[in-house]
Amino acid sequence: MKRYALFLGCTIPARQPNYELSARKALTKLGIELVDLAETTCCAPPPVRSIDLETSLAVAAYNICLAEEAGLDLVTLCSGCFESLSVANNMLKGDEHLKNRINRVLSEVGKEFLGSRSVKHYLQVLVEDVGIERLKRNVSRSLSGLRAAAFYGCHALRPSGLLGLDDPERPRILDDLIEALGAESVEYRNKLKCCGGLLRGYSDELALDLAREKIINASRAGADCIVTLCPFCFVALDMGQLQMRSRYKETYDMPILHYSELLCLALGADPKELAVQTHKVKIDKVLDKVL
Amino acid sequence: MERAEREKAAGLSFPEEVASRLGGETIKLCYQCGTCASSCPVAKITPNFNPRELIKLSLLGERDEVISGDAIWLCCSCYNCQERCPQKVEIAEVIYALRNIAFEEGRIPPIYSEFASALLRDGRIIKVSKFVEKKRSTLGLPPLKPTGVEALTRILSATGFNKLYERRERK
Amino acid sequence: MENVKVGVFLSDCGGQLPKILDFDAIMGYVKGIPGVVLVERSSEFWRGEGIKKILDAVKRGKVNRVVVAESVPKLGEINIAQAVEEAGLNPYLVEVVDLKNGCAWPHRETPREATEKAKAMLLAAVERVKLLEPIEKIEFPVLQSALVIGGGIAGMQAAMDLAELGFEVYLIEKEPFLGGIAARAGTFFPTDDCAICIQSSTSDVKTVTPTSRKCVYRSGISEVPNLKILTNAKVVKVEGVPGNYRVTVEKRPRYVDESKCVGCNLCIEACPVEVPDDYNAGLKTRKAVYINVPNVYPPVPVIDEDACKFHECARCVEVCPSDAINLDQKAELVSLNVGSIIVAVGFREFNPSVIKEYHYDDYPDVITHLELARMIDGFGPTGGMILRPSDRKPAKKIVMIQCVGSRDRRYNPYCSSICCMISLKHAILIKEAHPEIDVTICYIDIRTTGREHEKYYERARELGVKFVKGRPTEVFMDPETKRLIVDVEDALLNRFLELEADLVVLASAFVPAEDAGEIAEILGLELGEDGFFKEYNAKLRPTETKVKGVFICGGAVFPKDAPTSSLHAHSAAIKAAKFLLNGKIVKDQRTAVVKEEYCGDCEFCPVICPYNAISLVQTGNGHFVARVSELLCEGCGVCVGTCPLNAIELKNWRQDQMLTQIRALLSVKASKPLVLAICCSECGHAAVDSSGMAMLQYPASVRVMKVPCTGIIQVQHFLEAFKAGAQGVMVVGCKSDGCHYEVGSQIAGRKVELAKILLKEYGVEPERLEMLNVVYIEGARFAEAARRMVERLEKMGPLRLIESV
Structure with missing residues (x-):
């Protein structure tokens, strides 16, 4: 059984406990042990980076130090956390000068970044530690007939040089994982473009425009739902549709699912256990199709 | 503002100022091919943001226009531009560096100061409400472990983040 | 040892030098140097009556070593060397010093000091010439x-x-x-x-x-x-x-005998195997026995080993009228002496598949210019028609993308220099033959720098080729229409364009x-x-x-x-x-020589030699020793400076010869702190020369010693200079990337850094040592560095060298 330190970050505990729930259920069922670390903080994502890059690296490195002390690799459910921690981890591993600079800061709290651990997104854990074949064998409720639009968002893939999760131009990981559950992964235009999530709060109009395009393209391609791997993308597309309804006076009804939710369904979970009622766009259409 | 003033006093041109900062190192490599612009999902929906133009303005030394303008805050940090730039300009990082300069000069959008104050107070940029904390047990989730807010405070004061933020509050 | 008789010939440069230097004192001094048998003075020695005096002395056997003080050093050296050789003296037994640019002019404000320096220069030249040995020439045959x-x-x-x-x-x-x-x-x-x-x-x-x-x-x-x-x-x-x-x-087998083939092409007709024709960008098929295009040389088909079924089929053998096909031909090794x-x-086209956003690898209608060229060629696979490879329908809209994999720091940072012209040429050829085809070129900069090249750009515009200033971010296929779309910003319009295309042509970089x-x-x-x-x-x-x-x-x-x-x-x-x-190479043997008894088992010199002139050979007792090629050695001495055991020497730049020269230069005292400036014979000495020619002033206590390349210098030379009375040492070499012997000045630079650390250990100020990298035009930099060095030394006070050094 492989053990990981689960890094929750901010958005998931604050807004999406249902995501955490499905992820914990699925990973545990597939033999992954998750350990909760004390004293973690925000991962220092783009908003913190915007204020001060050095601070963001130091904060990310601090959190990695906690995992190093626990002797565990980190796993994240959020692409924002994945990117912040991976960028810091790999930048500091590759730049002695920068590492020393950040370690001077960390010495204030008695920490030292060693660079001995890796940071993974939970999709990587599913592919690398569980394996597509074992995943398939565990599927008790095939999702065949479901047309799902994989949405990668940005920070699971880019900057690719520091993340290395998948080919940034032609990623397959989420498509493969969707197809492993028996569903079909549909192609749609601008699949790899941004959800607009990081503009929310600064320019809601632009953020919504970006999100809207994804909803429209996916539904044109005949998708039953969009599958995300990041809580920010989820909010932008799910909550976003409510906001779009009032802004564009159009009807949007595209269910958005976390991949872990789809996975739980395929592993046989009862939707009631997954608290899916918290979704702003109801996912009944999807449930009807797969149950 | 000390650092920006120091750099101005040192007679650094704006491109040099940006290039000397963490994240800004690659700005001078830009040859204006526009790959970033056509990669940018935001540029395609608003005339107010174009990464190519932002870099060009910076290279021409239009410091005030860049730092006080709206554009630097319109980047959605998707890294499409950076991924495809043939000169390996780290455009998203350059924009962070520009935002860092703006922040040092007290120019910061309200949403960012909300993030900053939440961070200083709770160790998270989004507060976990009592309601949600209670809901965790009904969902069968383990209680949240405490955040390392004390350690965070010390890190933030070591990097000068605290001071930056306080100065912004005074403005 | 033979009886050394040195003749010293002092040119006063048409009477100019005595205005600054005390020539009588100098003549008197030189006459007193042991070994000097003759001292002559004239207005010039490098030609005319002057050179006759030298030759006369040589021919009569009055002297067998020559020191000439002349103010046109390089010219003088060549003339004098040739002349003495004809007179029967080995040209390597001559030393030339330049009392004008090297002494009188740069020190004309301190004539008394300059006179002392001139004595030092002549003493060093005499002492050196006494130790010089003749160097012979060797001839090596050259095949025609x-x-x-x-x-x-x-x-x-x-x-x-x-x-x-x-x-x-x-x-x-x-x-x-x-x-x-x-x-x-x-x-x-x-x-x-x-x-x-x-x-x-x-x-x-x-x-x-x-x-x-x-x-x-x-x-x-x-x-x-x-x-x-x-x-x-x-x-x-x-x-x-x-x-x-x-x-x-x-020589790999062709399977078709060139001496028998009559070029009837019956074999090609008979061959039943068809494979994609790579030469023609896969746009057509060819047989297993084939000719690329009809007009090639040799006009003899070749059999594709990977495709041919050989004896299983052998139809070509059956039909060949001249018995030219030999399916059993084997590769043969041919030995040539040249x-x-x-x-x-030549070069080849970069495979743009790695630039995934352009989809060269998976969209058949994204092609490169070499592939397009095959379509434009009337002998090509489409007979000059421009087609979409996916469905072979005529292309109506073509978009060309420039700088694909070139000017790209991820792949090839350089400009491939001909792609703009190729795109323009192709756009013109297409437009002229098919005016209805819409051609757009997306560019970063259009570069048409050759003669007549700009006319192509003009012609393209006249023909209605469209130009978009911007490098596209991607080529994508519209999921609904299945058309290719090129996503680009036109920076001049400040507008985003989605250009539909039947054919996207990548101006892919050219690579080795x-x-x-x-x-x-x-x-x-x-x-x-x-x-x-x-x-x-x-x-x-x-x-x-x-x-x-x-x-x-x-x-x-x-x-x-x-x-x-x-x-x-x-x-x-x-x-x-x-x-x-000439059928031969005639080469002076001014080479490095290995003292095999000291040389052992390291490989510093073979690795460092810029000319691969040193190899390791095994001796009778199993040890490896260095051996220098008399043909390849260029005489720079970089090996000497690198050898940890002093086991390799450069002829006429032996340790004793160099140390004698150093000591002589420093033995005539000066009122200011003595500095030894060791400069290379290339840019280093040229800069020293040029400072003198420009009469830039620096103290006469700076004594200049010329070596072939600064790479020859060893740390012990610095220490010996200090021991001999130098208060400071300068090393003057070429720019580190412009060294005439490739690596010499870099190595010297490293040695200076190392020596500074050593000096510090000994309690000596490291500022007493300095490396200067110059080119000819930087005489002023040399003069200033020399002035500053002396000023610095004056402030520091005398050097205290502890005994252990």
Whole structure:
């Protein structure tokens, strides 16, 4: 059984406990042990980076130090956390000068970044530690007939040089994982473009425009739902549709699912256990199709 | 503002100022091919943001226009531009560096100061409400472990983040 | 030891020098130096009556060593050396010093000090000349033959040049047909003629007319006397030395005997195997036995080993009327002996598949310019029609993308230099033949720098080619319409464009030939960072390499258009001819010599030698010792400076000779702190010279010593200088990337840094030692550095050197 330190970050505990729930259920069922670390903080994502890059690296490195002390690799459910921690981890591993600079800061709290651990997104854990074949064998409720639009968002893939999760131009990981559950992964235009999530709060109009395009393209391609791997993308597309309804006076009804939710369904979970009622766009259409 | 003033006093041109900062190192490599612009999902929906133009303005030394303008805050940090730039300009990082300069000069959008104050107070940029904390047990989730807010405070004061933020509050 | 008799000949430069220097005192001083038997004074010694005096003294046996003080040092040295040699004295027994630019002029404000320095200079010259030894010349034979590797434009031109000059030439091409990348390009700019057209042989009297350009197959290249062409062949081994290379060539089987084939092509008709034709970008198929295009040389088919079923089928054998097909032919090794080698392996197109956003690898309608060229060529797979490969329907909208994989720091940072012109040429050819086709070129900068090139840009605009200033971010297929769309910002309009295209043509970078690395390895050549062959000196020796007798030209050196390749090839040919011409290399043996009893088992000098002149050989007792090639050694002394055991010496720059000179220069005292400036004979001394010529003043306590290259300097030289009374030491060498012996000044720089650390250990201020990297025009920098050094030393006070040093 492989053990990981689960890094929750901010958005998931604050807004999406249902995501955490499905992820914990699925990973545990597939033999992954998750350990909760004390004293973690925000991962220092783009908003913190915007204020001060050095601070963001130091904060990310601090959190990695906690995992190093626990002797565990980190796993994240959020692409924002994945990117912040991976960028810091790999930048500091590759730049002695920068590492020393950040370690001077960390010495204030008695920490030292060693660079001995890796940071993974939970999709990587599913592919690398569980394996597509074992995943398939565990599927008790095939999702065949479901047309799902994989949405990668940005920070699971880019900057690719520091993340290395998948080919940034032609990623397959989420498509493969969707197809492993028996569903079909549909192609749609601008699949790899941004959800607009990081503009929310600064320019809601632009953020919504970006999100809207994804909803429209996916539904044109005949998708039953969009599958995300990041809580920010989820909010932008799910909550976003409510906001779009009032802004564009159009009807949007595209269910958005976390991949872990789809996975739980395929592993046989009862939707009631997954608290899916918290979704702003109801996912009944999807449930009807797969149950 | 000390650092920006120091750099101005040192007679650094704006491109040099940006290039000397963490994240800004690659700005001078830009040859204006526009790959970033056509990669940018935001540029395609608003005339107010174009990464190519932002870099060009910076290279021409239009410091005030860049730092006080709206554009630097319109980047959605998707890294499409950076991924495809043939000169390996780290455009998203350059924009962070520009935002860092703006922040040092007290120019910061309200949403960012909300993030900053939440961070200083709770160790998270989004507060976990009592309601949600209670809901965790009904969902069968383990209680949240405490955040390392004390350690965070010390890190933030070591990097000068605290001071930056306080100065912004005074403005 | 023979009885040394030194004659000193002092030129007063037409009476100029005595205005500053006390010549009587100098003459008197020199006469008192032991070994000096004759001191003469004249207004000049490098020609006319002056030089006769020297020759007279030599011929009569009055002197057997000569020191000349002359103010035109290089010119003087050459004339005097030649003259004394004719008079029977070895030219290496002459020392020339320059009392004008090296002493009187830069110190004219302190004449008394200058006079003292002049004495020191002459003393050092006399002491040195007493220790010099004669150096002889050796002759090495040079074969009257050459090998040209690569049968493209450059290789063909160079081979014809050399063959027509009378040398025996082998031209080898790795492909089955001559022509190289150019032959695929269809037509050339700026002449608009066929790619397969070359200058025909001038030995063919019937065609020597102004119109004697011919297709390769009609050019008579195969009939040039002395020229032997081997296709389907590659170099596998090169041994030997410059002028005498033994080359092993592997000739792969063609399976069709060139001497028997009558060119009826019945075999091709009979062959039942069809495979995609890579030469024609896969746009058509060809047989397993094939000819690329009808007009190639040799006009003999070749059998594709991977496709042919050989004896299982053998239909070609059955139909061949001249019994030319031999399915059992084997690869053979051919041994060639040549004096010189020209590398003309050309370049190739970059495979743009790695730029995934352009989808070259998975969209059939995204192609490169070489593939488009095949379509434009009337002999090509589409007979000149521009088609979409996916469905073979005519293309109506074409978008070209410039700088694909070039000017791209992720792949090839350089500009491939010819892609803009290729795009313009293709756009024009398409527009002229099919005005209805819409052609758009997306560019970053349009570069048309050659003669007549801008006209292509003009012509393209006249024909209605559209230009968009912007590098597209991606080519994508619309999921609904399945059309290709090029996503680009036009920076001039400030607008985003989605250009629909039937055909997207990538102006893909040009990169080094696939086997460039292998050939460089075989020949001991260097490649640049870009992977192309590195020239000896881009400005002055653009077709030479560091390996004597091996030359490079054409696209092997960098992507080039046909006219430049041709020019480059002629240049390489003339250099090779010059090398071969005398049938011998005459070389002074001013070389490094190994003292084998001290040399042992390290490999510093073979690795550091810029000319690969040192090899390790095993001695009788099993040890490895260094051995210097008398042919390859250039006499820089970098090996000397690197040897940890003092086991290697440069003739006439032995330790005792150098130390004697150092001590002599410092033995005549000065009122200011003495400084020894050791400078190389190239840029270093040129800068010192130029400061003197410009009368830039620096203290006369700065004593200049010339060595072949600063790479020869050892840390002990600094210490010896300090012991001998120097308060400071300067090392003056070439710029680190401009060293005339490649690595010397870098090595000297490192040694200076090391010595500074040592000095600190000994309690000596490291500021007493300084390295200066200069070029000729930086005389002022030298003078200023020398002034500052002396000022610094004055402030520091006298050097205290502890005994242990």
